[in-house]
Amino acid sequence: MRIFAPGCGSRGAQGDQDAARTEAVLDRIAGIDEMLFKSNPWGRKSFADSVQNEFDLLLAAEEEETGEILGYGLLRSFDDAELIRIAVVPEARRRGIAGRMLSVMTDHAGKCGASGIFLEVRSSNTPAIGLYRSAGFKEEGVRKGYYHDPKEDALIMRYSC
Numbered sequence: 420m421r422i423f424a425p426g427c428g429s430r431g432a433q434g435d436q437d438a439a440r441t442e443a444v445l446d447r448i449a450g451i452d453e454m455l456f457k458s459n460p461w462g463r464k465s466f467a468d469s470v471q472n473e474f475d476l477l478l479a480a481e482e483e484e485t486g487e488i489l490g491y492g493l494l495r496s497f498d499d500a501e502l503i504r505i506a507v508v509p510e511a512r513r514r515g516i517a518g519r520m521l522s523v524m525t526d527h528a529g530k531c532g533a534s535g536i537f538l539e540v541r542s543s544n545t546p547a548i549g550l551y552r553s554a555g556f557k558e559e560g561v562r563k564g565y566y567h568d569p570k571e572d573a574l575i576m577r578y579s580c
């Protein structure tokens with residue numbers, strides 16, 4: 420399994436091939452996102468914009484033997500970075516894939532000079548909360564009734580760089 424940033428490949432002779440692969444990876448990421456976040460998908464265009472946006476780090480996790488995309492993550496870095504998405508397809512969970520992507524993101528945020536990374540997560544999302552805790556995120560507060568479909572509180576968590 421390898422983790423890479425789509426769209427950050429080489430230029431020149433490989434350029435067209437890389438561009439085609441980036442488009443295919445974006446299709447797959449948007450497809451997984453729609454499947455997992457039915458009520459508020461990020462959208463294919465927003466993922467494509469992230470590739471061009473200097474403040475965003477879009478990551479993909481790929482099964483090297485097959486080229487299959489197993490997961491993705493999106494970090495937006497300003498003074499404090501925000502973890503916008505992290506997800507892994509159901510059949511590839513508990514293999515450490517999200518943990519590896521999160522580790523790339525925390526390194527990246529530190530190198531970009533962010534003081535930390537914050538995120539919001541549904542209070543019932545035990546796997547994600549477990550993931551964030553295991554990566555060193557701490558709970559900082561609750562936003563009551565923040566989510567809809569279904570209505571639920573958001574837990575605010577933060578990682579200090």
Ligand SMILES: CC(C)(COP(=O)(O)OP(=O)(O)OC[C@H]1O[C@@H](n2cnc3c(N)ncnc32)[C@H](O)[C@@H]1OP(=O)(O)O)[C@@H](O)C(=O)NCCC(=O)NCCS
Nearest residue numbers: 504505506507512513514515516517518546547549550553
């Ligand atoms: C949350 C999610 C990204 C975790 O992905 P993953 O690749 O399975 O996570 P990892 O294998 O890297 O797990 C790392 C650690 O997180 C914690 N964790 C992961 N899944 C867990 C679960 N189901 N229950 C409790 N803790 C869990 C554990 O501490 C785990 O370490 P361990 O396996 O050594 O015990 C995945 O479950 C997912 O895609 N969920 C749906 C999308 C989502 O809710 N994303 C977060 C909001 S954007």
